Structure formats: structure tokens, C-alpha cells
Amino acid sequence: MNNSKLLKIENLRMYIDTYEGVVKAVDGVDLNINHGEIVGIVGESGSGKSLTSRTILKLLPEGGKIISGKIQFKNIDLLSLKEKELRNIRGSKISFIFQNPSTFLNPVLKIGDQIAENILLHQNIKKEKIQEIIINSLLDVGLRNPKNIIKSYPHQLSGGMQQRVMIAMAISCKPDLIIADECTTALDVTTQLQILDLLKKISKKTNTAILLITHNLAVVSYLCSKVYVMHNGKTIESADSKELFNNPKENYTKSLLNSSKQKINDKDEKKLNENTLIEINNINKEFILPGSKKLLRAVKNVSLKLSEGEIFGIAGESGSGKTTVANLLMGLTELSSGKIIFLDKEIYKFMKDDRKLFRKNIQMVFQDPYGSLNPRKTIGETLSLVFNIHFDLNQNDIKKKVLDLLKMVELSPPEMFFDRHPHELSGGQQQRVAIARAISTSPKLIITDEAVASLDMSIRAEILKLLKKINFETNVTMIMISHDLSILKNMCKRIAIMYLGEIVEIGNKNEIFNNPKHDYTKKLISATLEIPS
Amino acid sequence: MIQLAPGDAVFMFVGESGASPEFEAEIRKRLGLDKSVLEQLILYIKGVLTGDLGKSFVMNESVSKIIWDRAIPTIILMLSSIGFGTFFGIIIGVYAATKPYSLRDNISMIVALFLYSLPNFWLGQMLIIVFSVNWGILPVSGMESMILGEKNFMLDRLTHLLLPTITLGSTLGAFVMRFVRASMIEALGQDYIITAKSKGLSDRKIFFKHALKNALLPVITYIGLRLGYMLSGAVVIESVFGWPGLGLLMLDALFERDYPLIMGLFIVISLSVTIITFVVDILYTYLDPRIRLK
Incomplete structure (x- = not known):
């Protein structure tokens, strides 16, 4: 070298x-x-x-x-x-590879043209030979079937393939x-x-x-x-x-x-009681893909049982069906078959009988905190709304409750945050507000869907700590959905691994990490990079 | 609806001096106006469904034939106006977008504002006064002149076409200008522009190859939507310039209370706007690979 x-x-x-x-x-x-x-x-x-x-x-x-x-x-x-x-x-x-290949590739130009552009610009090569060079660089980045890829548009490729195309583009002129x-x-x-x-x-x-x-x-x-x-x-x-x-x-x-x-103290690990909070029985969800008659089985035969106060993790890659499971639990989409029993009631019957009580007991925290807060309302207004709907309280009591909530999610001084709008807050603070909104109804179950994925490392650790604290203090059950095994490893006791709509492995986290049984779990664990300690 | 408006077809027919009641009644019968409005409507719809738009009261010819004959000048005028408006709209819009909020941008946008605030008919008349009356270099109205007529067929038509095209196209051009500018500025802020820059492409290539193609997609839909407005604008423009198209025909038909012709025109015009919008949607799927039909 x-x-x-x-x-x-x-x-x-x-x-x-x-x-x-x-x-x-x-x-x-x-x-x-x-x-x-x-x-x-x-x-x-x-x-x-x-x-x-x-x-x-x-x-x-x-x-x-x-x-x-x-x-x-x-x-x-x-x-x-x-x-x-x-x-x-x-x-x-000097060439660049950018973060998000789907936005950094021009959507209306063919892949081949976008790579060729680079080569034509910097090298004196006849047009006939270009095709060969492009095909070779696509092969170099491990793309099979380069002839088809040249003719496709970016949206026809998966994220990984798009990033390979970006790399092919970057190496096409042999940069230093x-x-x-x-x-x-x-x-x-x-x-x-x-x-x-x-x-x-x-x-x-x-x-x-x-x-x-x-x-x-x-x-x-x-x-x-x-x-x-x-x-x-x-x-x-x-x-x-x-x-x-x-x-x-x-x-x-x-x-x-x-x-x-993301080391979080395991000392305050509490003993779980054995009361079952939610029972998922062999649920299935099928979608008919628009434009074709193809059936997509997003969730296949998933069964789960959660106890009160547990933090349960669901891991899997994008498209594995984890978010669909969350939507099914929230009653946002309808089951194709199977049963979900929440607080001893079948959830659709529960929703029909008392939608308010159902919503009060299941809450969700989403990935993008800014998108899930109404930009026109102050934090105080957003949080008060929950109390207006679910509790019969006068304005002063509501304000007191909201301030308590803000204190609980460690936004201080709470009076200051009460009158702010979401855009005046940082991402971490917004996510704290989103968590405050979720716990405001004192729910039995909180589902967090990639709740820390868009946050910086140091903020991520704080939010996870906060979630753990809330779980400890209020004994709320949590389902954490994440693609990042290292987060779940620190937060959850039990983890389910989802792959193509199925739970391929479920069990105690130590068991899964030390002795993974399914091939996919093994692959996922070995792909999870860790910082040497 | 038209029949509710004051004025009567028969009255227009017999003229100011009037006619005997018996003669009036006979005409009424011949034109089918003696039946109730509802009956007339049912008969008419039956006709339309079988492709028969009826006969013009005044010209005593089938409505479809009249419309077909007069459609071609309108199509020519529309096409040339769209071409004119789109061409200059895109060029000036792109030019303005190269440096947002600069002098060139501000001037272009003021021009655009000015152009689409101007009433069409007024602009048309001003153009006639300047180019035709004062300078005498372009014809005042019509589609062909008697003298030049056959010799210089193309040139003759083109000189007649020029002023109406500018008048009708300028409004569209002004809208396209602003639309292209906004759309270009948006496209230039996209991530793939950074990629293009990092490849070492020149600004001109980035503009025309990477940004413009993306920016034009919404513009095409927009022009499709504007066609309806342009057809209504054509009614005014054609009467200002004496252009023998559908607009002028419609105006004449309205004044003469020629019900079948008016109805026929309405049907044909709304139908063609619908068809054009549909064609634009189809066209869009060819231009944008992301929504290409499977």
C-alpha cells in the first residue's frame, strides 16, 4: 500500500x-x-x-x-x-456516495444513463465501449443482471441495489x-x-x-x-x-x-406478574397489491402472549411485517384471520363496545416525532386535548396534569414547554412530548414503532432511559418495534424476530443472542455491528 | 337554460318588421319549438346519443358539419398559441429560476404578472392598433386575404395567425412562466442535483438534463388543465380578430338564438376538453417512469 x-x-x-x-x-x-x-x-x-x-x-x-x-x-x-x-x-x-440513494438518484433518468454521464464527462471513450464499462462496474458492486439494471429507473430497484448503483457510479472513473x-x-x-x-x-x-x-x-x-x-x-x-x-x-x-x-442499568429490573395483558392468536393479514391481483401476506400466523409490565421487542428488516402487527394491535387495520384478545376482550368487539376505553388503553409512539405532532397547536394544547377527551376535568386541573406529564418526561421547566410549538423543540424534545402524549391516558399498552431511529446517539440513549423509567414507574406494558437489535438487547427481556411476515424465533434475549436457532436470526445478529468494548 | 334568456329564435327569423301569426306558428312547428321544453330536450338527447346534433335554425345545415368546418381554424389557433406560450414560458421560466430573487428573476416575474393581468381582448386590440393600423405590417383580421390569397398561401396564413397567437398565448405563457420557475426552483433543491454536481457536470447540463425534465412533469398537467380556459379565451380572441373558428361561431349562434348550434358547440367543446385532459393524463404516464402503467 x-x-x-x-x-x-x-x-x-x-x-x-x-x-x-x-x-x-x-x-x-x-x-x-x-x-x-x-x-x-x-x-x-x-x-x-x-x-x-x-x-x-x-x-x-x-x-x-x-x-x-x-x-x-x-x-x-x-x-x-x-x-x-x-x-x-x-x-x-474524488467522487461521492450519498445517504439516501432513492432521492440522490434522478428519478426520471435511466440508471445506465446516469452512470454513463459520469464516464462520458471525464474519460475519452467511444460510446460503444461505454456499455461495457458500465456493465463491468455494476458487476463489480455485486449486481447481478446488469443488462436489465441499465434499462431500469431508480424506483424499480430496492434500496440496497440503488446504493450499489451509487457506488458503481462513484467508482466508474476510478477515483483516488x-x-x-x-x-x-x-x-x-x-x-x-x-x-x-x-x-x-x-x-x-x-x-x-x-x-x-x-x-x-x-x-x-x-x-x-x-x-x-x-x-x-x-x-x-x-x-x-x-x-x-x-x-x-x-x-x-x-x-x-x-x-x-446504550448500556442501561439492569439492576432495577423488576419482577413481572403473570397476568396476561394481550394475547395474539394466530393472526394473519393479507393485502391485495394494487395494480395486480397478487396477494401479499404481510403477517403470517403470528401468535404472542404479553404479561403486564413487560417490555417486549419485535425485530426485523423493513418489509418484515412488524409495523403491520402494530397497526393490527391498534385496530387500525382489520385482521384477515385470527384473534387478538386485549384485557380479556376481543379487540374488535372491544372497539365496537367502547372505542374510547380501547383507545385510552393502547397508545403508540411513532418514528417521526415532528410528523406526529400538530404543528399549529402548542404542546400544552396537544396534551390537554387528551384530557378533554378521556377525563372529566376542569381547565386548571388539566393544566396541572399536563405540567406533571411534562415533568415526568423530563422537560423542564414544564411551564416554558407548555406554550411552545413543536417546531421550536429539538427532535429529542419532540419525541419526549410524543411519549408524554402516549402516557397521558395511563394506558395499559404502549407500542413504540422505531421511536428512536431518527434520533442522534446521545439523545437516543436518553429517550430509551426515559422509556425504561416510565415502564418501571407506571408498570405499563411496552412493545418496542425496531430494526436495531442492539437497542432491543438493552431494553427488552423477550424478543421476537420477524422475517417475511412470520415470527421465526421468539424467546428470552440471552437465549436469542447467545444461541440463535433460526438461520435468519443468525444472519441478523452477525450483521449487527457493535462497538468494541 | 338558453331558452330562458330573453329573445326568441322565431323573432330573429322573421325580423324586425314582424310576420303574420300563422307564418310564425308554422316556423315554430318546423323548428320543433312548438313542443314543451322537456319534450324538446328528450328528443335532442335521443339525437345526440345517435350522433345527430340536429340542424342549425339559421344555416339550415347539420350542426356537426358546421362545427367540423369551423373547428380547424380554432385547432390551428390553439396549437400555435400553446406552442407560443409554452415555448416562451419555459424559456423565460428557466431563465428566471437560474438565479432566484435576482434582477432577472424579478423582471421576468413582473412581466408575467403584467401579462396575465391584462385582459385578452384589450391586448388584442392594442396589438391591432400598433402592428396593423399604425405600422401596417400585419393584417387586421380574418384568416386569409383576398389579394395575396393563393400565391403566398403559407405566408398569408402565418401573418394572419401571428397576432391572435400572441394574444391568446401570452396569458398561457405567463402562467407557464411562473409555474416552470417554481417547479425548477423546487427541482434544483432536490438531492439528485447535488449528485449531478458531485459528478462534475456543468451548470447548463444540470439545468437542462437533470432539473428541467423533472420540473416539466407538473407543467404538462397544468397546460392540459389550462386548455379549457384557453377555449373560452378563444371565443373572445376570435371575435376580436375575426378568426373564423368555433369561438366566433359560438358568438354568432348565441346572438341568433340558434339553439341546436349552441347546444352542439357546448357538447363538442366540453367533450374535447374532457378528451384532452384524458390524453394529458395518459401522456404523463409515458413521461414519468414512476407512474408508468403496467
Whole structure:
């Protein structure tokens, strides 16, 4: 491996002029990448890691200005280049892979055309030969049947395939450096592992350096040899991957590591009573796919039994039917067959007899907290509404109750949050409000559907702690739905693994993690990346 | 409905001087106006369902033939106006979107605002005054002139077409302009534009290949929807320019209380708007691969 310097960034600052003043998005970044090296930048959202990577090629956001710094790529000073000269480097010497392939690929252009564009622009190649090059790069990223893929549009491919196409596009001109910006965040765990392995393979085979930007420390530890930690636009710590995880120096790095490990005290684990709260008996749900007569069996023969006060986890990849199960439990869609018994009543009969009581007893927390709160209502109004519907109280009592709730979800001072609108709150605070809304009716069952998936690591840990606390204090039963096994491992006692609509394995978490029986469970566990401890 | 309006077909027929009651009654019978409104309606619907739109009172010819003859000038006018409006709308819209809130953007948008606030008939008359009356370089009205007639057939038609096209197309153009601009700005904010930039594409390629194709999709639906408005605009424009199309025909028919012709025109026009909207929807599925029919 050639160990000479490929990219050297010194004291880079990029500020953005906005209506509300100057945002110091990148405020002092130092970075070194050698040929063929895989380097990671970690940091939470808003730390400036993505903008740093885009500043390298002057892909600045509107109002963005480079204030100071030096970017040396091979022997070229990138910041002194004109736009036209920069265009020659973009896509050919340095290429990008972005987070969400479904939005970063142009929906109305064929895959083949989008890859060909890159090649035609930077290499002097006859049109006839292009097809061959595209097919080869698609084969390189492990896509079978490249001839069909060339002719398809992005929406016809799965998320994993789209990301492979992005990678094929990125490597098509044999760049020296690939910048991968959260390139696996939107993917399922098993797909994530495949993509990371692919990047590793490409880097080794062609001696391409990779700059991996991610909030996920586990991904960094799996792939990178060197890691930079970013906070508030600065690189605050850099070290060899192993060194950083074993011996972090900065306090921020330490807290980031701790929250990522999501260790939650198991000491206060309480004894469960044996009362069955909900019993799911052999339920099935079938959908008829629109446009064809095909039947999709989203949920197949699922049976479950939950005791009062339990935290139960359902894990599976997207499309495995976990959310459909949640919707069935909430009575939002109708069962095709089977029975759900909640508080000794069949749920549809329950709903028919006393819809209010049913809704009061089952609550849900959704993935996107902002989307699930009414943007026009203050937090106080949103939460009061629940009391207006379910309890017969006067206004003063309601306000007192709401303030208590806000205190319970650790939003203080509660008076201040009472009059705020959702957009004035951070994602973590919004999710706390969503949780407050869910517990306001003192339900018997709360279903959380990927409730922490869109949150940053440190906030994620806090929310999980809060959920655990609520479970402990109110003895509410929880069903946690997640694609992330590491979350469930820390939260739940029992876990069910869902695959293609079926529960393939169910049991105590230790049993599942130490001795998985089903092949899919094994695959899922091995694909779950963990931070070395 | 039309029969409720003041005025009577028979009165128009016999003229100001009047006629004997017996003669009036005979005409009434011949035109089928002696029956009750309901009966007339039932008879008419029966006719329509069998493809017979009836006979014009005034011209004594089948309504379908009259409409068919006069439809072609209207189709020509519509097509040229749509072409004119869309072409300039897109070009100026894209031009404005390249630098939102800049001088060029603001000027383009003021022009657009001005154009679609102007009443069509007024703009038409102004154009006639300037180009035809004052400068005398373009014909005032009609579709063909007597003198040039056969010799320079195409040129003659085109010069006649020019002013009505500009008048009718400018409103559409102004709407398209604003629509394309908004749609382009939205498309330029999408993630795939960053991908395109990161590939090293030039701004022009990004604009025309990546953004415009996405931005045009809603514009096409929009133009389809505007066609109905344009047909009603054509009624006014055709009368201003004496363009012998459906609009002028409709106006004449209304003044003459030619019930079958009016009804026939209504049916044909609403039917064609429906069909055009349907065609646009089908077209859309070809342009946007995401909703391509299976």
C-alpha cells in the first residue's frame, strides 16, 4: 500500500450567511487521508461533518463561504481552483456516495444513463465501449443482471441495489478518493453489512481511499483505520480506530461512546406478574397489491402472549411485517384471520363496545416525532386535548396534569414547554412530548414503532432511559418495534424476530443472542455491528 | 337554460318588421319549438346519443358539419398559441429560476404578472392598433386575404395567425412562466442535483438534463388543465380578430338564438376538453417512469 498523503485539510472554516445571521458550519477542521486508507468522521447531526466533505470540492450550500483553510489534494491546492477546473476533479478523482440513494438518484433518468454521464464527462471513450464499462462496474458492486439494471429507473430497484448503483457510479472513473456520506444509514442491517464489505473490498482492490462520514460509531469501528470526531464544526479528536475506542481523550468523545453503547442499568429490573395483558392468536393479514391481483401476506400466523409490565421487542428488516402487527394491535387495520384478545376482550368487539376505553388503553409512539405532532397547536394544547377527551376535568386541573406529564418526561421547566410549538423543540424534545402524549391516558399498552431511529446517539440513549423509567414507574406494558437489535438487547427481556411476515424465533434475549436457532436470526445478529468494548 | 334568456329564435327569423301569426306558428312547428321544453330536450338527447346534433335554425345545415368546418381554424389557433406560450414560458421560466430573487428573476416575474393581468381582448386590440393600423405590417383580421390569397398561401396564413397567437398565448405563457420557475426552483433543491454536481457536470447540463425534465412533469398537467380556459379565451380572441373558428361561431349562434348550434358547440367543446385532459393524463404516464402503467 502506498502510504503517501492524498488529502490534507488544514484549519478549514466555512461559514454560511443566513437570514438569522452567520452559521459557523465548519469551524476549524484538520484532516489527513493517505492513499488507500479508510478514514471515518463521526459526529452528531449538525456537527458539520457532511458540510466538511462537501466543502472539499466547493459544493457549498447557498450563502456558504470559505473563510480560511487549505485543502491539498495530491499536489493540487483545491481551494485555488476555478469552478471549471474543480469540475474536472469532481466525479473523476474524488467522487461521492450519498445517504439516501432513492432521492440522490434522478428519478426520471435511466440508471445506465446516469452512470454513463459520469464516464462520458471525464474519460475519452467511444460510446460503444461505454456499455461495457458500465456493465463491468455494476458487476463489480455485486449486481447481478446488469443488462436489465441499465434499462431500469431508480424506483424499480430496492434500496440496497440503488446504493450499489451509487457506488458503481462513484467508482466508474476510478477515483483516488470516495467520500461516503452516511451511505448505509437508510439501509437495513444486513444490507448495511454487505455495502460496508463492498466498500472495503473496493478500497483494497483499487487502492482507493475512502472518507466515511457517519453518526454510527459501530460502522466506523468496523471499517475505518483512523477516526476523526467532530463537534460544533471542529475536529476535536483524531486517533487510530482502536486507540479511540479503547482510550478516548476528550470528554465529548467519551460521552458519545457511552451513549452509543446504550448500556442501561439492569439492576432495577423488576419482577413481572403473570397476568396476561394481550394475547395474539394466530393472526394473519393479507393485502391485495394494487395494480395486480397478487396477494401479499404481510403477517403470517403470528401468535404472542404479553404479561403486564413487560417490555417486549419485535425485530426485523423493513418489509418484515412488524409495523403491520402494530397497526393490527391498534385496530387500525382489520385482521384477515385470527384473534387478538386485549384485557380479556376481543379487540374488535372491544372497539365496537367502547372505542374510547380501547383507545385510552393502547397508545403508540411513532418514528417521526415532528410528523406526529400538530404543528399549529402548542404542546400544552396537544396534551390537554387528551384530557378533554378521556377525563372529566376542569381547565386548571388539566393544566396541572399536563405540567406533571411534562415533568415526568423530563422537560423542564414544564411551564416554558407548555406554550411552545413543536417546531421550536429539538427532535429529542419532540419525541419526549410524543411519549408524554402516549402516557397521558395511563394506558395499559404502549407500542413504540422505531421511536428512536431518527434520533442522534446521545439523545437516543436518553429517550430509551426515559422509556425504561416510565415502564418501571407506571408498570405499563411496552412493545418496542425496531430494526436495531442492539437497542432491543438493552431494553427488552423477550424478543421476537420477524422475517417475511412470520415470527421465526421468539424467546428470552440471552437465549436469542447467545444461541440463535433460526438461520435468519443468525444472519441478523452477525450483521449487527457493535462497538468494541 | 338558453331558452330562458330573453329573445326568441322565431323573432330573429322573421325580423324586425314582424310576420303574420300563422307564418310564425308554422316556423315554430318546423323548428320543433312548438313542443314543451322537456319534450324538446328528450328528443335532442335521443339525437345526440345517435350522433345527430340536429340542424342549425339559421344555416339550415347539420350542426356537426358546421362545427367540423369551423373547428380547424380554432385547432390551428390553439396549437400555435400553446406552442407560443409554452415555448416562451419555459424559456423565460428557466431563465428566471437560474438565479432566484435576482434582477432577472424579478423582471421576468413582473412581466408575467403584467401579462396575465391584462385582459385578452384589450391586448388584442392594442396589438391591432400598433402592428396593423399604425405600422401596417400585419393584417387586421380574418384568416386569409383576398389579394395575396393563393400565391403566398403559407405566408398569408402565418401573418394572419401571428397576432391572435400572441394574444391568446401570452396569458398561457405567463402562467407557464411562473409555474416552470417554481417547479425548477423546487427541482434544483432536490438531492439528485447535488449528485449531478458531485459528478462534475456543468451548470447548463444540470439545468437542462437533470432539473428541467423533472420540473416539466407538473407543467404538462397544468397546460392540459389550462386548455379549457384557453377555449373560452378563444371565443373572445376570435371575435376580436375575426378568426373564423368555433369561438366566433359560438358568438354568432348565441346572438341568433340558434339553439341546436349552441347546444352542439357546448357538447363538442366540453367533450374535447374532457378528451384532452384524458390524453394529458395518459401522456404523463409515458413521461414519468414512476407512474408508468403496467
